[in-house]
Amino acid sequence: MAKPHILVLGAGFAGATFCKKIDTSRYDVTLVDRQNHHLFQPLLYQVASSGLAVPEIAQPIRMMLSRKRGLKILMDEAKSINLDQNLVEFSNRKIEYDYLVIGLGAVTSYFGHPEWERYAPGLKSIKDATTIRRNILYAYEKAEGETNPEKRRELMTTVVIGGGPTGVELAGAFIELAQHVLARDYTEINPAEAKVILIEAGPKLLGHMHPKLSESALRQLEGMGVDVRLNTMVQDIRHHEVVLKDMAIKAGNIIWGAGVAANPITNSLSIKVDRGGRIPVLPDLSLPGFPNAFALGDVVSLVDPKGQKVPGVSPAAIQMGQFTAKLFNNDDIKETLEERPEYVYWDKGMMATIGRSKAVAQSGKLRFSGFPAWLAWLFIHLLFLVGFRNKAFVLAQWIYHYFTYRRGARIIHSSEDLDNANGKEMEEPKPKD
Amino acid sequence: MAKPHILVLGAGFAGATFCKKIDTSRYDVTLVDRQNHHLFQPLLYQVASSGLAVPEIAQPIRMMLSRKRGLKILMDEAKSINLDQNLVEFSNRKIEYDYLVIGLGAVTSYFGHPEWERYAPGLKSIKDATTIRRNILYAYEKAEGETNPEKRRELMTTVVIGGGPTGVELAGAFIELAQHVLARDYTEINPAEAKVILIEAGPKLLGHMHPKLSESALRQLEGMGVDVRLNTMVQDIRHHEVVLKDMAIKAGNIIWGAGVAANPITNSLSIKVDRGGRIPVLPDLSLPGFPNAFALGDVVSLVDPKGQKVPGVSPAAIQMGQFTAKLFNNDDIKETLEERPEYVYWDKGMMATIGRSKAVAQSGKLRFSGFPAWLAWLFIHLLFLVGFRNKAFVLAQWIYHYFTYRRGARIIHSSEDLDNANGKEMEEPKPKD
Numbered sequence: 001m002a003k004p005h006i007l008v009l010g011a012g013f014a015g016a017t018f019c020k021k022i023d024t025s026r027y028d029v030t031l032v033d034r035q036n037h038h039l040f041q042p043l044l045y046q047v048a049s050s051g052l053a054v055p056e057i058a059q060p061i062r063m064m065l066s067r068k069r070g071l072k073i074l075m076d077e078a079k080s081i082n083l084d085q086n087l088v089e090f091s092n093r094k095i096e097y098d099y100l101v102i103g104l105g106a107v108t109s110y111f112g113h114p115e116w117e118r119y120a121p122g123l124k125s126i127k128d129a130t131t132i133r134r135n136i137l138y139a140y141e142k143a144e145g146e147t148n149p150e151k152r153r154e155l156m157t158t159v160v161i162g163g164g165p166t167g168v169e170l171a172g173a174f175i176e177l178a179q180h181v182l183a184r185d186y187t188e189i190n191p192a193e194a195k196v197i198l199i200e201a202g203p204k205l206l207g208h209m210h211p212k213l214s215e216s217a218l219r220q221l222e223g224m225g226v227d228v229r230l231n232t233m234v235q236d237i238r239h240h241e242v243v244l245k246d247m248a249i250k251a252g253n254i255i256w257g258a259g260v261a262a263n264p265i266t267n268s269l270s271i272k273v274d275r276g277g278r279i280p281v282l283p284d285l286s287l288p289g290f291p292n293a294f295a296l297g298d299v300v301s302l303v304d305p306k307g308q309k310v311p312g313v314s315p316a317a318i319q320m321g322q323f324t325a326k327l328f329n330n331d332d333i334k335e336t337l338e339e340r341p342e343y344v345y346w347d348k349g350m351m352a353t354i355g356r357s358k359a360v361a362q363s364g365k366l367r368f369s370g371f372p373a374w375l376a377w378l379f380i381h382l383l384f385l386v387g388f389r390n391k392a393f394v395l396a397q398w399i400y401h402y403f404t405y406r407r408g409a410r411i412i413h414s415s416e417d418l419d420n421a422n423g424k425e426m427e428e429p430k431p432k433d
Numbered sequence: 434m435a436k437p438h439i440l441v442l443g444a445g446f447a448g449a450t451f452c453k454k455i456d457t458s459r460y461d462v463t464l465v466d467r468q469n470h471h472l473f474q475p476l477l478y479q480v481a482s483s484g485l486a487v488p489e490i491a492q493p494i495r496m497m498l499s500r501k502r503g504l505k506i507l508m509d510e511a512k513s514i515n516l517d518q519n520l521v522e523f524s525n526r527k528i529e530y531d532y533l534v535i536g537l538g539a540v541t542s543y544f545g546h547p548e549w550e551r552y553a554p555g556l557k558s559i560k561d562a563t564t565i566r567r568n569i570l571y572a573y574e575k576a577e578g579e580t581n582p583e584k585r586r587e588l589m590t591t592v593v594i595g596g597g598p599t600g601v602e603l604a605g606a607f608i609e610l611a612q613h614v615l616a617r618d619y620t621e622i623n624p625a626e627a628k629v630i631l632i633e634a635g636p637k638l639l640g641h642m643h644p645k646l647s648e649s650a651l652r653q654l655e656g657m658g659v660d661v662r663l664n665t666m667v668q669d670i671r672h673h674e675v676v677l678k679d680m681a682i683k684a685g686n687i688i689w690g691a692g693v694a695a696n697p698i699t700n701s702l703s704i705k706v707d708r709g710g711r712i713p714v715l716p717d718l719s720l721p722g723f724p725n726a727f728a729l730g731d732v733v734s735l736v737d738p739k740g741q742k743v744p745g746v747s748p749a750a751i752q753m754g755q756f757t758a759k760l761f762n763n764d765d766i767k768e769t770l771e772e773r774p775e776y777v778y779w780d781k782g783m784m785a786t787i788g789r790s791k792a793v794a795q796s797g798k799l800r801f802s803g804f805p806a807w808l809a810w811l812f813i814h815l816l817f818l819v820g821f822r823n824k825a826f827v828l829a830q831w832i833y834h835y836f837t838y839r840r841g842a843r844i845i846h847s848s849e850d851l852d853n854a855n856g857k858e859m860e861e862p863k864p865k866d
Contacts, residue, residue, distance in 0.1 A: 036574060036845045053486040060843040062618035072620050075574040075845075092578060126844070141469060141508040145525060185495035187505045389833055396829065400822055410493040411559070412469045412508075 003028045006328070007088060007097035009078050010263075011038050011061045013314045014297030015103030016386075017321025023329045024070035030095060031061070032088075034077040038064055039126060040385055042314060043394070045166065047129035048255075049173035050137065050181070050410040051401060054126055056394050059386050078104065080268040083290045099292045099333075101324060102266075102279070106298035106312060109261035109276065116237040120254040123166055132255060134412045136174065139252035140182060141412075143189045155252035156194040159242050161234055162258030163200025164207070165352040168217055170255055171198040171226045172354040179225065180356075181410070197227045197249060199234060199242070201258075206360065208311065209350055213360040216369040220358045234258075260312065262299040274301045283342035285324055291337055296320035302343075310345045314384070319346060353377045356402065436461045439761070440521060440530035442511050443696075444471050444494045446747045447730030448536030449819075450754025456762045457503035463528060464494070465521075467510040471497055472559060473818055475747060476827070478599060480562035481688075482606035483570065483614070483843040484834060487559055489827050492819050511537065513701040516723045532725045532766075534757060535699075535712070539731035539745060542694035542709065549670040553689040556599055565688060567845050569607065572685035573615060574845075576622045588685035589627040592675050594667055595691030596633025597640070598785040601650055603688055604631040604659045605787040612658065613789075614843070630660045630682060632667060632675070634691075639793065641744065642783055646793040649802040653791045667691075693745065695732040707734045716775035718757055724770055729753035735776075743778045747817070752779060786810045789835065 004027055008015045011033040019031050037058040046052040062073055076090040087096050108122025121131055136158065143155040156178075160171045178194035185191070198205075198221065204214040205221070205228070221228055236243035241250055262277035271288055273279055278301035279287060285300070287293045297317030302310045310316050323343045327333060332340055349363025351373060359373035368376060378398065385391050437460055441448045444466040452464050470491040479485040495506055509523040520529050541555025554564050569591065576588040589611075593604045611627035618624070631638075631654065637647040638654070638661065654661055669676035674683055695710035704721055706712055711734035712720060718733070720726045730750035735743045743749050756776045760766060765773055782796025784806060792806035801809060811831065818824050 036570060036843070053488040055486040055844050058844045060618075062615075063843065066618055070620075074578050075571075076578065137469060138508070145507050145509065182495075185493075185499055187503075389837075392833075393826070393829065396826070400825075404822075410469070410496065411488050411491045 004098040005030070005096070006099040006101060007095055008032070008101045008103065009081075009088065010103035010105055010297075011035075011064075011073075012041075012103055012105045012297060013317035014105075014321045015101065016061070016064065017318045018101055018103065018296065018325050019065055019068060019071055021322055021325030021329070023325075024068060027099075027328060028070070028072075030072045030074065030097075031065070032074045032076050032078065032090065032095070033061060034075070036060055036062070036075050037126075038386060040390070041124075042381060043385070044123055044126075044129050045169045045173055047126070048123055048132040048136075048170065049177050050133055051173065052394060052397055054130070056390055056397065057385075058126060059390060064386055078265055081265065083270050083287065083293055086292070097292075099328070100290075100294065102293070102295040102299055103297050103317070103321070104263035104265060104299050106260040106262055107264065108256060109259040110256065111259055113237070116256065119237045119239055120161060120242075120256040122256045122260075123170065124260070132253070133410075135253050136177070137410055137412050140178075140186065140189070140191055140194075143252075144186050145188075152189065153195075154240060154250040156189065156191070157197065157249070157251040158195070158253045158255070159197045159199060159249055159251040160255045160257055161199050161237075161242070162256065163198060163202065163205040163228075163230070164257060165350075167198055167200070167255075167257035168205055168221065168352050168354060170257055171196050171228075172221060172224060172358065175221075175224050175226050176355050195227060196225070197229065197251070199229050199232050199244075201231070201233050203231055205230070206352055209352075209360065210362050210367055213362055213367055213369060217352065217354060217360050220354045220360075220369070224355055224358070260298070266299055276301070282337065284327065284337060284340040285320060285343050286337065286340075291333075294324050296324060304345045305342050306344055308345045308347065313350075315348055316345055319343070351377050351380070437531040438463065438529070439532040439534060440528055441465070441534040441536065442514075442521065443536035443538055443730075444468075444497075444506075445474075445536055445538045445730060446750035447538075447754045448534065449494070449497065450751045451534055451536065451729065451758050452498055452501060452504055454755055454758030454762070456758075457501060460532075460761060461503070461505075463505045463507065463530075464498070465507045465509050465511065465523065465528070466494060467508070469493055469495070469508050470559075471819060473823070474557075475814060476818070477556055477559075477562050478602045478606055480559070481556055481565040481569075481603065482610050483566055484606065485827060485830055487563070489823055489830065490818075491559060492823060497819055511698055514698065516703050516720065516726055519725070530725075532761070533723075533727065535726070535728040535732055536730050536750070536754070537696035537698060537732050539693040539695055540697065541689060542692040543689065544692055546670070549689065552670045552672055553594060553675075553687040555689045555693075556603065557693070565686070566843075568686050569610070570843055570845050573611075573619065573622070573624055573627075576685075577619050578621075583683075585622065586628075587673060587683040589622065589624070590630065590682070590684040591628070591686045591688070592630045592632060592682055592684040593688045593690055594632050594670075594675070595689065596631060596635065596638040596661075596663070597690060598783075600631055600633070600688075600690035601638055601654065601785050601787060603690055604629050604661075605654060605657060605791065608654075608657050608659050609788050628660060629658070630662065630684070632662050632665050632677075634664070634666050636664055638663070639785055642785075642793065643795050643800055646795055646800055646802060650785065650787060650793050653787045653793075653802070657788055657791070693731070699732055709734070715770065717760065717770060717773040718753060718776050719770065719773075724766075727757050729757060737778045738775050739777055741778045741780065746783075748781055749778055752776070784810050784813070 006027050006029045008031045040057040043057045079089045110116045139155045143152045146152045160167050175196045178191040182191040205217045206214045266273045266277045279295040280301050285294045298312040351361035353359040357371045359377045361368045361373040439462045441464045473490040476490045512522045543549045572588045576585045579585045593600050608629045611624040615624040638650045639647045699706045699710045712728040718727045731745040784794035786792040790804045792810045794801045794806040
């Protein structure tokens with residue numbers, strides 16, 4: 001008898017965990033991802049700020065799952081999901097399934113302003129991170145050769161939009177880069193005079209954390225020299241300019257860390273998704289009306305049986321991958337949904353790093369900030385980093401940075417280098433059609 | 434009294450060494466490079482073959498020279514050199530000089546067939562290396578999903594053109610990647626069946642080395658499974674096809690390692706350059722008729738006073754940088770050229786690595802091959818790698834690869850990913866205008 005075929009879309013935390021745990025002696029499993037690598041997203045901001053090299057936070061999917069016999073891996077991009085026909089269309093092929101696992105993650109969302117993307121990149125992919133790294137480093141190179149003081153100030157100003165973990169981590173990393181790493185490298189400019197402005201629409205940073213930690217994060221960032229502006233709405237974003245209610249800020253770099261939405265492919269589903277494109281799964285993580293299809297991780301909108309709104313964070317994605325694999329391995333895929341177990345989010349806590357020896361963390365009633373939170377952050381991120389090699393190399397990098405304040409990944413490389421060096425970079429980019 | 438101004442073009446081995454050694458208390462020095470990093474070119478092939486990450490072989494110029502007070506560094510691209518007016522035009526500015534040091538290096542040359550470039554990338558820059566890495570890895574991904582056996586064989590065939598050090602190193606690295614690193618990672622294809630073909634127009638590999646070592650390199654490569662074809666002229670290169678005299682080879686990847694020429698900017702000089710664009714410098718490395726302008730490294734064509742044709746290798750570039758800095762520091766820049774010292778190439782030997790525990794090396798009358806040559810190669814390349822951080826990290830990578838046969842830098846990332854995944858990659862690329 002042929003084994004049932006499970007098709008897994010996406011090798012992020014959810015899909016990769018599912019594939020690691022699923023019993024391939026009882027199921028044929030095909031994993032398809034647009035990329036050849038699994039990305040450790042929580043450290044992406046360190047690539048953007050020149051702290052880590054790309055291969056240190058990414059691992060080839062085939063290498064990560066090479067011990068999994070009978071798992072078929074393909075590199076392709078899902079174009080539409082046909083739940084009624086048990087079929088997914090990719091760029092280069094169609095694949096039928098008995099069971100479907102959707103782990104396609106999230107993308108940057110500009111809240112109805114897609115035109116802002118070209119002026120304010122988000123941080124969801126390796127390409128985003130290397131683009132931001134290049135733009136930031138290149139702005140200092142341009143400032144060094146710029147004679148107009150106003151233009152120079154503009155180039156040395158970075159605006160980060162969004163006071164969530166991504167925004168806080170980026171703002172802290174950028175001010176450190178300017179004040180400690182680059183400070184002595186230039187003769188005409190002093191990068192220590194660079195400005196980093198963090199804009200948050202709400203009344204506090206890290207809105208999902210305890211108010212004391214939000215307050216602590218604010219103090220730590222301000223202590224490092226970040227200009228934090230709370231209760232500040234962005235009205236518009238243009239080329240090198242952020243427009244607020246009563247003023248405009250000129251900035252050589254603008255980074256968007258304010259919002260994410262589910263992978264837009266969810267809009268091709270025959271079921272209703274929420275405003276952010278997230279799939280309202282049932283308690284067993286299956287799709288309403290399609291008990292053979294599951295969604296995990298950041299594409300999911302779910303309030304669990306304990307009443308917790310499950311957040312779009314990597315621990316939740318990993319847990320969902322484990323939960324669903326167990327469902328299959330334990331033969332809990334019953335005909336009647338009522339007999340299936342329900343997923344309960346285990347909230348282990350939350351943390352955000354701010355800079356060297358600076359962070360905030362909470363777990364249950366415990367709250368840390370400063371050095372202890374930072375150590376906890378280091379430890380946990382190393383622990384979950386996939387692969388021994390990556391752990392060892394990232395740890396070595398961090399130790400090196402800690403003691404030397406140097407960051408070796410400050411490499412500007414890409415096909416756009418030449419165009420930039422040709423002086424075209426100050427022109428307004430052309431709208432994409 | 435104002436200090437004389439030395440303008441240095443290029444932060445490769447020649448320019449960077451010059452800047453390290455020049456006495457900035459007596460000269461104002463401006464270093465301009467198109468990139469923000471110095472590249473350790475001898476290890477570029479390891480990035481192309483997924484062994485090392487980019488920041489491990491590149492170092493930010495400002496970081497490398499951060500201890501050099503009074504050195505001004507700019508990121509810009511030289512567009513033309515006006516020797517008569519002591520002026521260089523860049524993309525964004527013009528700079529006058531009292532003394533000029535040209536260290537602009539070499540580019541890939543297709544011997545009058547520039548149209549081959551788009552089918553057979555060379556290996557001179559980080560972009561070249563990441564392009565080759567992406568194309569090779571992606572060919573296996575495509576082969577895994579390809580049902581046509583002929584197409585599949587094509588995707589799994591790599592042709593390397595040129596049997597010099599670059600070609601030998603690439604061919605060895607690619608066959609190792611296929612046979613050891615990727616071998617167990619796929620379910621549909623067996624990368625160990627991949628073909629690597631090395632084509633050399635002359636009668637032996639590594640033509641500049643002792644015939645016994647050329648013979649040894651051939652045996653080592655063939656022992657690893659590389660199909661080496663000597664005395665074989667390439668007639669034409671097309672999309673996925675290399676045309677020889679009596680046959681054509683279909684190949685998913687074609688790499689050009691057959692020729693280099695000086696940076697084409699040398700054609701803007703008011704002096705005559707050789708067929709490869711190299712500047713025929715005088716024995717003191719100054720330009721004929723322009724005693725205040727010097728050229729160093731791969732842009733130079735020179736037979737030294739001992740009758741040695743100075744090769745385009747990094748030791749020669751480093752030596753020329755040291756020699757010229759000394760000329761300035763010792764006040765040997767006399768009015769009459771006859772009083773200046775002459776540069777003599779110190780040939781410390783030559784080596785090429787072929788694979789794990791496989792290499793050839795010669796120094797004077799000493800010749801090594803196999804494991805001792807490989808160890809010598811490792812040691813020397815680590816020694817000259819710029820910066821403690823890079824040495825430590827590259828050594829760690831090499832030890833890791835040696836014992837695990839794994840290469841973590843197998844990351845496909847670039848803006849072209851999506852286009853590839855969309856299935857457009859098999860179309861013939863459009864000619865650039």
